[in-house]
Amino acid sequence: RSGTRASLRHVYSEHRGGINWLSLSPDGDHLLTCSEDGTARLWETKGLQCCALLQGHDSYVTHGHLENDVAYTCSADHTVRKWDMATGGCMHVFRGHTSIVNRVLVASGCLFSGSYDRTARCWNPDSGRQLQEFRGHRNGVLALAHFSAQDLVPDYALSGGQGGDFLVTGSTDCTVKLWLVLNGHCCHTLRGHQGAILCMLLDVPGRALFTGSRDHTVRCWDLATGEQTRVLQDHQGSIICLEFVNRHLYSGSTDRTVKCWMVASGECVRTYKSHRHTVSTLQFYEGILFTGSGDSCARAFDTTSGILRRVFKGHKFIINCLQVHNQMLYTVSHDCTMRVWDVRGLYKCDQGEDSESRWKGSFGIGLSRVRRNRVGCLGLSHRPTTATSTRNDQEGREDTLELD
Incomplete structure (x- = not known):
């Protein structure tokens, strides 16, 4: 049924x-919105008041990340900024x-x-110093x-069996790369996709990586060996977003x-339409x-029955x-607004899947859920034009994707 007023x-x-982006702090107390107007805003989830306007970027803000006391934003102005959530002041560029x-x-x-300049970079968040470049x-x-090697099984074999932290990058060059953070060495290049990598998600306990692509497939990879373990083929368009819950992958x-896919078998067990x-x-x-959809609506599906609830x-x-968060739905749109919806009426006590069992990728690729920030908007209708977006669209044209 349709959501009522x-x-x-x-x-x-x-x-x-x-x-372009909405982030929730780990403690659930704050939201961060990142906009084409070149600003980001902090919001309190209790009372939902804007508590800080983050100004300083010279172009649109593509993505953000919230900790409990600091916020990070990145932009088409080629920079990343760190912000003090208490004052709204910029701490580092x-x-x-x-x-x-x-x-x-x-x-x-x-x-x-990660950037359209074909690199990823590692920074000291306290000093602002660049520590590593992944080229x-x-x-x-x-x-x-x-992910960290210590989070995987003991026989983990990357980098000759050495431990350490690893960065995973997905690119419009159709490949995924695994890098050792300590020295910037590329341990594996994962090949197989025939289109740009638009989203990514990790299941570290299962030592698995899931990637979604413009080639209409989701591919599963073994993190320890870099080998492709499965190709999920049933979609007729680009894969924009992923979510993994209790052995089920949603694309x-x-x-x-x-x-919805059973990861163990690769079987598509349900398709959510409408x-x-x-x-x-x-x-x-x-x-x-x-x-959330390009048709300007959000929807809620019961994952047990597959029924569209609202x-x-x-x-x-x-x-x-x-x-x-706390049975409130927050949605942000290219119409310049954030809307807050009460979803308490959707829930039953006996539903079986635990929301805390989710593993997210392209972290926010929370991985968002790896969301694709601007890429997801390219090729979609109904995108309003702003002075900021018009001025900067020329810059990313080399990497522009028309999503099928």
Whole structure:
């Protein structure tokens, strides 16, 4: 059924450009919105007031990451910035990239960034100093993930059996690379996709990596060996977003569907339809699969029955990102707004899957869920034009993707 006005709690329209990304702090107290207007905003989830306006970037903000006390944003101005959440002041500007920075990731005390300049970089988040550059891709880096060798099984064989932290990068050159963070050495190049890597997700306990591509497939890889273990083929369009829950993998596509796969067998066990455009973002939460689409609607599906439980209508353009917290749904769109929906009526106590069992990739590739930031908007209709986006679209044209 359609969401009624009673489920819509708030509409926030402070941004003056489309909102590309939404991040939730680990403690759940704050949200971060990243916008085409060149700013980011911090919001308190209790009371939902804007508590800080983060200004300083010279172009649109592509992505962000929240810790409990600091925020990170990256931009088409080629920089990453670190912000004090208490004051809204900029603490560091990380310079070195030579093109649009698509994604940031914080892990093991380091800050990582990926860019259209074909590199990923590692930074000291406290000093702002660049620690490592990962160079080897032939095209832009869209997705990032991180894992530690000690989190894998004891017979882990990367880098001659040495331990350490590893960065995973997905690129528009159709490859994925695994890098040893300590020295920047590329341990594996994963080949097989015939299109750009748009999203990525890790299942470290299962020592598995899942990648979604413009070639319409999801591929599964063994993290220890770099070998491809399975190809999931059933979609008729590019794979935009991934979610992994209790041995089930969910994939959202430009073919207007989400598919649920049994990872062990590679079988597609359910297809969630009813979207009228690309599935741009998804998140599993307490037995419900929430999706956002290019048709400007969010949807809630019961993962046990597959039934569409609710359609959330109100946005005017593509929903770029969503978060669910304390039974409230937050959606952000290229219509410049964030909307907050009450979803308490969707839940039953006996639903079997545990929301804490999710593993996310391209971390936010939370991996978001690896979301594709601007790539997911290219080729989609209904994208409003802002002065910021028009001015900078020329810069990324070499890597522009038309998503099928």
